[in-house]
Amino acid sequence: MSNNSSDYTLGERICKARDASGLSTAQLARRLGIKTATMQSWESDRSEPRSNKLVLLAGVLNVSPTWLLVGRGTPPISEDAPGADLDSMRVALDRIQKQAQTLADEIGVLQDRINGE
Structure with a gap:
């Protein structure tokens, strides 16, 4: 595998x-x-x-x-797995934060369009 x-x-x-x-x-x-x-x-x-x-x-x-x-x-991240070190968690957190920011930006654009701005 x-x-x-x-x-x-x-x-x-x-x-x-x-x-x-x-x-x-x-x-x-x-x-x-x-x-x-x-x-x-x-x-x-x-x-x-x-x-x-x-x-x-x-x-x-x-x-x-x-x-x-x-x-x-x-x-999935297992807390006791060898690969679940701080660096890999930081990378995962950074990726998720970027995804959240992209979604927040899209929400803002849609809200502006709905409000006619």
Whole structure:
């Protein structure tokens, strides 16, 4: 497997995010209200979650649905993972702050257009 999240399968990304969250397969299944066997099928790529469960899964794992599906966006950060050092967290924070500023700018433009300015 490559280090690029988009090279992982959906099941592998689910496993990676679950591991980062410190949950077992059974614990995650319980939180989602599904059977452990269903969760195991998702993680082994034998089946995929429906869209409503995918969104719920992403929320529980603190990742975006887009990251789960295609590996784009911010990957999960485990506090005890070797790669979760201050530098990588600073880089992630900087990226998210830039995204937030871009969204704030877009909101301002839309508000101005709505207000006829």
